[in-house]
Every structure is written in C-alpha cells, then in structure tokens.
Amino acid sequence: MPTPLSTASSRDRIAQARVVVTSPTRNFVTLVVTTEDGTVGIGDATLNGRELAVAAYLDEHLVPLLVGRDAGRIEDTWQYLYRGAYWRGGPVGMSALAAVDTALWDIKAKRADLPLHQLLGGRSRDKVRVYGHATGETIEETVADVGRLIDLGYTAVRAQTAVPGGTGTYGVSRPGEIYDPAHGSLPEETVWDTRSYLTHVPRLFEALRDTYGFEIALLHDVHHRLTPIEAARLGASLEPYDLFWIEDPTPAEDQTAFRLIRQHTRTPIATGEVLSSVHSVQTLITERLVDYVRTTVTHAGGLTHLRRIFDLAHLYGVRSGSHGATDLSPVCLGAAVHLDTAIPNFGIQEYMAHSALTDSVFPHSYRFADGYLHVGEDPGHGVHLDEEKAAEHPYSPAYLPVARLADGSVHDW
Template identity: 60%
Template sequence: MKITNALVNVCSPGRNFVTLKIETDDGIYGLGDATLNGREMAVVSYLTEHVIPCLIGRDPFQTEDIWQYLYRGAYWRRGPVTMAAIAAVDVSLWDIKGKALRTPVYNLLGGKSREGVLVYAHAHGSTVEEAVDDVGRHVELGYLAVRAQSGVPGLESTYGVPKGTQAYEPAERGLPSESRWSSELYLRHTPRLFQKIREAFGEDVHLLHDCHHRLTPIEAARLGKDLEPFHLFWMEDPIPAELQVGFKLLREHTTTPIATGEVFNTIWDAHDLIRRQWIDYIRTSVVHAGGFTHLKKIADFAAIYNVRTGCHGATDLSPITMAAALHFGIAIHNFGIQEHMPHSAETDEVFPHAYRFDAGYMYPGDAPGLGVDIDESLASKYPYQRAYLPINRKLDGTLTDW
C-alpha cells in the first residue's frame, strides 16, 4: 500500500476545523485533525507547502518512521503549528491502519484497558446560583464528573462562562476581543462556588475547575489550599507552564490534584513536571502533541510516575480528535478522565461518527479505524471564517494570560 494523495479541508460548521485526508492506492483513506484555534491557516500552509509533498509514495503503515521523518527531518522542531501538522498525518495513518486491518484503532494500541471512558462536562453560570443549577442539569444528563466555572462579581466576563444563552465558545469572529481580569476577586470568589456545589450535591459527583493559566504559583497554592475541603478531582492549568519550577511551589502547599498540559506539544514540555511528580494529570491532546505515536510515549513515561491522562477535548478540536482521544483513553493503562464538550449539531452532521455517550462514560465504537468520516459536500457549505481567542488584561490595563 502506498500514499497517493493528501488533501486539506477547512470548514466552519459553527467554528473552524482543519481536516487532513490521506488517500492510498488501495482506495482506503484516513482522516486527521489539524485544528489550531485562532491559527488554523498557519497549519494549512505547513501541511500543503511542506508536509504533503513528502508523503506521496510512502507506506502508510510505517507510522514511527514517518513521524520521525516529519519531526527530525525538518530540523526546526516542536511548536504548535509543526506538531498539529504532524498529528494530523499520524492520526490519518493510524486510521488507515485500522481500516486496512478491519479493526478499531484501540486494538492497535493494545486493546481495551477498560469498558468505557469516564468524561467530564462543562457547567457554568454568570452567578454561583446559575452555576450550581447547571451542575445539576449535567448530573441529570448522567455525567459523573463536572467542571464548574462561574462569573466573578466585579468582572464583566470571565473564562468558561458564555455570553447570553448560547453554548460556550471562546473563539470569536473578527479581531480579538478584550476582557478584564482580577486574580484578587477570583481568589475570593471561587471557594464559595465549590462550597455551594458540595452543599447541593454532596460528595458523589467529581468536581473539576479550570484556572486557565491565570495565577502566580503562590496565588495558585492559596487557591488549592482553599479548595481542599471540597475534594476536587483536579485544579486545571493553575499557572503558566513556561516556568515549570513554579509547580514545585504549588505542589508543596496543597494536596488538591493538579492537571496541566493542553498547550504542550512534546514530552519535553512535561518532562520535569512528570518525573518530579509536580502534577497528577497530563492534559496534552492528540492533535497538539504529534498524534498517537508521540502521545503514547508521553503516557507511558507518565505511567512510571503515577501521573494519569486527561486529554484536552474542547470544541476547538473536531470529532476526529474526540474519536482519537477515546480510542487512546480506552486503551492506555494510566487513563484518568476525558474532557467532553458536545459539538454543535452542524459539526456532528459534517463529521458523522461511531462514538457515543452513556451514563457518564463515552465509547469509541467498534468501527474499523477511528470510526469518523467527513461529509465533504456538506463541509463546503461552511467556509472558513477568521476567528480569534480573546485577549485578557488586568483591571489596570496590563496584558495578562487569557
């Protein structure tokens, strides 16, 4: 079997997605997600100008060699654009393998380590009361784990809380919007949110929270300590990860479990965090960490240090990546939990899939390969629209982490 062609599809059924389709001389094709929220067209250019010409004529079963060729052969390694492009190729090739061998991808990764993949939903509200109600709504839907975010008194908007009644989607059409932020107001408010949630639902539901890289290490340590009575499943992305030693300070001051890594691209981004056991969950995603081939290496390394996975799974990743994450999560031994933001009806129509949700768990299905396809005719009705993630400033106007 040889690769004969590769095509990039950019569509926007509610939000932008970049899809790579690799075709073979046996008539089998594979799909990979190359979406990079707010920088989609950079990956498109990388794929079309630099990667696809190198794939034609290669054996799609040689996933390790092709991965190394694209990573080491370029000399300029790592980075979100490069790794998203490599991931799209890698996932496409594993999809081809599964289809050619007539088996789901999880069987190629070692088979099932569990029957279902525990997932968490996103609950939110402009007030604590609305957020508590939304947690209850998701519990009624069958979720066993819920991430909770709420508006902060004194701030017009904050991460994780949608504007109006629509589903939360951070990417916005046009140029980046700007919002205001105060760590002081947030730190006073957030423990009250989780106190109210525990009072309403007790200890049975797993609770998670995302700080979204906005705190200093000592601020995050304070928040983690204040949240300890409410037994969170994890506190996500408490600080920016560029200064990894900051997690050491955080770890020394709180027993609240820590998760990070959705913006990581390689094992080297997480190397010290894992081996020094400064985190409990590594959240690197299939699409931003080079696909199955590299993410499996990250998970295996993490397993040595009792660090579990919690792959990023927001709606800025297409159903192709959701399917890939579910195949990965059901196969590896040190799986922790999987983020689940349901896609819009338009997105699900463009990307028909075999995976499903039931009673707090998701299942990848038994279709060969990933079990996801793309309706290219329907996708063409949703052309790309420029969109950006927001910009965040402190109350005095200083640019800070969004």
Template identity: 50%
Template structure:
C-alpha cells in the same frame, strides 16, 4: 500501500476545523484533525506547501518512520503549527492501518483496559446558582464528574462563561479581532471558595468536582487557592499557573494536596517531562491534535505511567470530533487513563460533516468496533461551511497589563 494524495479541508460549522484526508493506492483513506484555534490557516499552509509533497509515494504503514521524518527531518522541531500538522498526518495513518487490518485503532495499541471512557461535563454560569443548576442537569444525565466555572462579579467577561454569546465569533462582532477581557485575582478569590462551598452543600460528596484556573494565577497564588479548596475534595485543579518554567509547580505542590492537571497547550513530551518525572502534577492534559497525534500521546502516556501520572486529554470545542475519536482509542487502551473532558459532539451542522458511532451513556463514552478511528468526514457537507477568521480572547489586568488568558 503507497500514499497517493493528501487533501486539506477547512470548514466552520460553528467553529473552524482543519481536517486532513490521506488517500492510498489500495483504495483506503484516513482522516486526521489539524485544528489550531486562531491560527488555523498557518497549519493549512504548512501542510499544503511543506508536508504533503513529502508524503506522496511513501508507505502508509510506516507510521513511526513518517512521524520521525516530519519531526526530526525539519530541523525546526516542536511548535504548535508543526505538531498540529504531524498530528493530523499521524491520526490519518493510524486510521488507514486500522482499516487495512479490519480492526479499531485501540486493538492495534494493545486492546481495551476498560469498558468505557469516563467523561466530565462543563457547568458554567453567570452566578453560583446558575452554575449549580447546570451542574445538576449534568448529574441527572448521568455524569459523575463536572467542571464548575462561574462569572466573577465585577469583571465584564470571565473565561468559560459566554453569557448570551454562542461562541467566540459573536464576541468579536463584525470586525474579527481578538476580544479583550479584564482579569482581577482578588475579585476571583472573593467568589471561588463560595462556589465550591455551595457546590458540596447542594451536590453532595458523590460527584467529582473540577475547576480550570486557566493559568491566571502566579504559583504562590495557586498554592493559596489549592489550600483553600482542599476541604472540597476536587478531582483536580486545572492550569493553576503557567508552567513554561516547570519549576513553578514546585511552589504549588509543596503547599497543597489538591490534585493538579496541566498540558493542553503542550506540543511535545519535553514540555511536560520535568512536571511528570518530578511528580509535580497528577494529570497530563495534552491533546492528540496539538501534541503530535496518537504516536506521540501514546509515548507520553507510557512515560507518565512510570510516575503515577494519569492522562486526561484536552477536549475543548475547538478540537474536531476526529480528535475526540483519537482520544477515545487512546483512553480505552491506556492503563493510566484518568478522565476525558467532554463538551458534546458539536451542533447539528457539525454532525453533518463528522459522522461517528460513539455512544455517551451515564457519563461514559463507548466505542464501537468500526475499523480505524471509526469516524467519517463528509467533504461535500464541509464545503457548505466556509472558514471564518477567528481569535481567542486576550486578557489584561485592570491596569491594562497583558496577562494570561
């Protein structure tokens, strides 16, 4: 079964998404997600100019060989642009293989390890009360796990809390450039313990609570935070600190027993190898779109399982529903699956473009048995939502120093 065409689409039904569609001479096609938020067109150019020409005429069944060809064959390995492109090709090929076999992708991976995929929802508010009101709404809908984020008093904007803004496009105004946000660690510490004290008092002990620091603390500050939050039994603390130097997490680990999660910006197994094998984390949060697709994430999951580390794939709204589909198949299969981040399936505009049969009930997501990934991409509908340049924010300390956003 030969690859005959590789098409790349960019659409913006509220967020920019890059979608790859691979066609074969057998009449089958597959779809993949190549979205790299804030650098979408870099991946588009890479796919169109460098990757697609190399795939024409290749056997679509040779997923592993094509993955290795695109990874090792470029000499310049790794990197978010390269790996997002590989990921989209990889997803599309798994989609094709599943359709050719008449089986959902999870069956090709080895079948189900569980009946459904446990999700965690986001509760983000301008005040602690607002955050907990939203958490209660999710719990009433059946969610057993909720991430809590609250605006920090004294800061103009806080990660995860957009106020009256619908998305990052609105933050940028009429001139799309990166919005800048202030950060103050002390003001954050003044709020964060109170948030979780009130959360446990109001929500009880039968709901899992999570929190994302988004890498704004130094390792010793994260260690302090972990100790302060231990009494509230967090499911995990996400991105407590940057870990480009993976030894940073030794500092955090030796001071707190709060479970640690990281990985959404990682592109290969090498980015998280030491964290996993030294058991410095409990959950690895790589996304299929940003870490090389299903083939690569399966390899990471297997490696992590040796060290009792679970997968908890990134599920931000800048990953398309195709990425969510890839995660669903990996999550239902992986024996060391932990939890899946879930922010919904987008808006009504997105639903016109990405069509699927996934069901969410009582805080769990369920797959149907459609062949392949079980999701379709409507090319005509996508054309109604053209690309809009967009950036993620930039963070600065109050003295103006550029910081981790």
C-alpha cells in the same frame, strides 16, 4: 539505501493528501490521506485561532513529502517529519504532524479491518469516564447548570462562574449560547481581577458541595491566570471541597513553578493542553508535580507521540486527562477515545458535545451514555468527513480573547 518510497508496494503508497478547512459552528482543519488502493484516513489539525497557519504548514511543507511514501510506516514517517526537520516542534508544527499521524493510524486500522484500539493493545476498560462543563454568570446559575449535567448522567463536572469585577470570564457562556470563546475578526478584550477570583471561587464550591454533596466529582479550570503562590493559595482554599483537580493553575511553560504549588496544597493538579511535546511535560511527570497530564492527540503530535507521553506518565503514577473541548474536531475526540480505552493509566476525558451541525459534517461511531464515552467498533478511529457538507461551511475568522488587568496591562488569558 532503500527508502519508504522505494520499498512500498504500489497499493501501500500514499497517492494523495489534501487539507480541508471547514466551519460548521467552529473552524476545523482536517487532513485527508488516500492510498493507492483507495483507503482513506483522516486526521485533525485544528489549532484554535491559528487554523490557517496549520493548514499552510500542511499544504506547503508536509503534504509534498507524503505522496509516494509507505502509509504503513507510521513510526518512520513521524521521525522523518519531526527529526528530519531542523525547525521542529511548537503548536503549529505538532498539530500538522498529528494530523498526518492520526490519518495513517486510521488507514492502518481500516486495512486491518479493526477498530483502532485493537492496534493499540486492545481494551484496558469497557468505557471512558468523561467530565462536562457547567457555567453561569452567578454562583446560583452555575449550581443549577451542574445539576443539569448530573441529570444527563455525568459523574464529573467542571464548574466555572463569572468573577465580580471582571468581564468576559473564561469558561462562562454567553446567555443562550454554547460556550465558544473565539469570536470576530479581532480578539475580544476582557478584564481580569485576581483578588476577586481568589475569594469568589471557594464560595462557588462551597455552594456546590452544600447542594450536591461529595458524590459528584468537581473540577475547575484556572486557565493559567495565577502566579505559583496565588495558585498554591487557591489550591489550599479548595481542599475542604475535595476537587478532582484544578487545571492549569499557572502558565505551564515554567515546569518548575509547579514545585511551589505542590509544596502548599494537596488539591490534585492537571496541566498540559497547551503543551506539545514529551519534553514540555518531562519535569512535571518525573518529579510528580502534576496528577493528570492533559496533552492531546491533535496538539501533541498524534497518537504516536501522545502514547509516549502517557507511557512516561504511567511510570510515575500520573494519569491522563486529555483536553477535549469543541475547539478540536470529532476526529481528535474519536482517536482519543480509542487511546483512552487502551492505556493503563487513563484518568478522565474532557467531553463537550459538538453541535449537531458539526456532528453531521463529522459522523462518528463513538457515543456518550451515562457519564461515559463508548468507543466504536468500526474499522479505524470511526470518524468520517462528509466533504459535501463541509464545503457548505467555509472558514470564518475567529480569535481567542485577550485579558487585561484593570490598569490596562495584558494578563494571561
């Protein structure tokens, strides 16, 4: 029986696949795939706090299967690596598979001499609306930070503020630093107070609406901290402030929990950044329990699988809202912007600008202007890897925090 190894012409075959781990400000895992004719494609495999697990999965299990395969048979390769594995799925496996898939799409578009969005059906829009992140130790600081982002052109802003009675609140930057929760060789342990949070957050959004009115879209990330009824209470209390969404109101593994939240609030709901499969969001989408699905190119098996998720969501009036924090590399963002440009049910794209150092290691053709990302027209996804610069920044261990309640018990972070 012919296989992708035997039917591919020599120029179409994958000649080499290599994993590059680099830390220009943050840790990133990149797969570099080269065909026999010298075409290079790259994919992002970054999994914050578990980078080396994905690198090992690629090096030890997937890379040996790629050499000699037809780089153009993207769907077959996806099925071969996913369905052909008995132990499949999960964030490590899907991030590794995503890197392969993204690199192959990059190669296909480069060989066609077309920007990637043209292979995904062409433009559905001229530009991609994004939201930025505003933070502060106090409500006043967050209000001022929202103003800073409005001045930069953002039309949508996620607002987070420190919670009285807690320490190391999620989403709040350290003084004078770009927000990055991953630090050190052991996890930081933070303190969480749900009661204080539920009373404090509505005050933040009351202050924001009093200051900026209702023209700016405001978002908030709960980060899986609440039980379903607590999340329902929060959503109801925020209804007067017309939020664009509340994100991850409760741990997303239990899709049925969102039924209770939906019964009690009309505040839109977004979730999915920690989910890696269409099966993990199937109930959320088909029962219309969320308004935005936040799965990503890197963590949901690449462009091939993420497109399936968004196509299912489109049938049920659910829009995309992909995770796009700086714990994913510019390779992921570049690929995401092409998909955002093409799909009919795009909602919004998270965008935290990478550091100048990161951008120098991953030069790219997408650009930000006036609250939107504009997709590049270079062949492929338009993001490249400067391996010489990458080698100057070796991997640096960094863990995400662990949250505890005041009594010392572990809570969802």
